[in-house]
Amino acid sequence: MTTPTWLILGFATAVGLSFALVAWVLSRLAVQVPAQDRIWLDPPPLGFRLLWWPVQWLAHYLGPLLSAKWQGSLATRLRVAGVDFALNPAQFVAARLIWGALVGAVGLWLADSFALAGLTPFLGGFLLGYFYPVIWLKDRVDARRRQTMKSLPFMLDLITLCVESGLNLSGAIQQAVDKGPGGALKDEFARLLRDVRAGKSRAEALRELAQRMDLPAVSNFVATLIQAEATGMSLGPILRAQAEQRRIERFARAEKLAMEAPVKLLFPLIFFIFPCVFAILMFPIVMKFMAAGT
Secondary structure: OOOOHHHHHHHHHHHHHHHHHHHHHHHHHHHOOOOOOOOOOOOOOHHHHOOHHHHHHHHHHHHHHOOHHHHHHHHHHHHHHOOOOOOOHHHHHHHHHHHHHHHHHHHHHHHHHOOOOOOHHHHHHHHHHHHHHHHHHHHHHHHHHHHHHHHHHHHHHHHHHHHHOOOOHHHHHHHHHHHOOOOHHHHHHHHHHHHHHOOOOHHHHHHHHHHHHOOHHHHHHHHHHHHHHHHOOOHHHHHHHHHHHHHHHHHHHHHHHHHHHHHHHHHHHHHHHHHHHHHHHHHHHHHHHHHHHO
């Protein structure tokens, strides 16, 4: 039975109008998203920059739906990771959803290529894309903490030398920023100086530094420094003692990791390396027994 021409034209017209309506709605929603002023903000990381427009668009509508408690917790993690000037909590959650949808679509396409049925590949890809930014954020926090603990004694030595040479604390920190090694600690000290120049008191800027770094060593250093300034004590001996204490802690942490290494190597040794060694050693013996038996 032949389908009437008018029915085909009506169906095509309805589909075209539906697509046009969806495009119009999306365009109206896109127009309502204000452009973010990023003059004083850091550039977003590469994975977020690749999808920045849909991330910013979705974050604009997703932000009001997020609870204040969740946003505060996520903002703290972003601050500890050092990307609080690049991303806000709504943008981070929007990027997780978008990357989850993209990786899920790739999983669905691969499943279709291999003739696999069901939504399991899409769900697996979505979960991978959704949780990978969280793993990336945790790895970034851990890397910044390791880098901070490694460079903290040297930076304290620079500050101590500058203070004992006659500079005030702000000038000593500035010299440490200029001459010290790059990394998270240098960036945080530079931000500390910017906060002081912006009008904050040095004690308040130091407390915010301790909150951003969220490390016991940095918190102890900040608390000691604030107390020394409040009581009028000489900063040179205190800074030198802090540098020595941080160096002892770094050495103790290295010893602890060295002692943990043999325990961590037991599993790969027993289940991966030893069977291969035994197979290599036993193969010629087994072959000789087989040849002797024949």
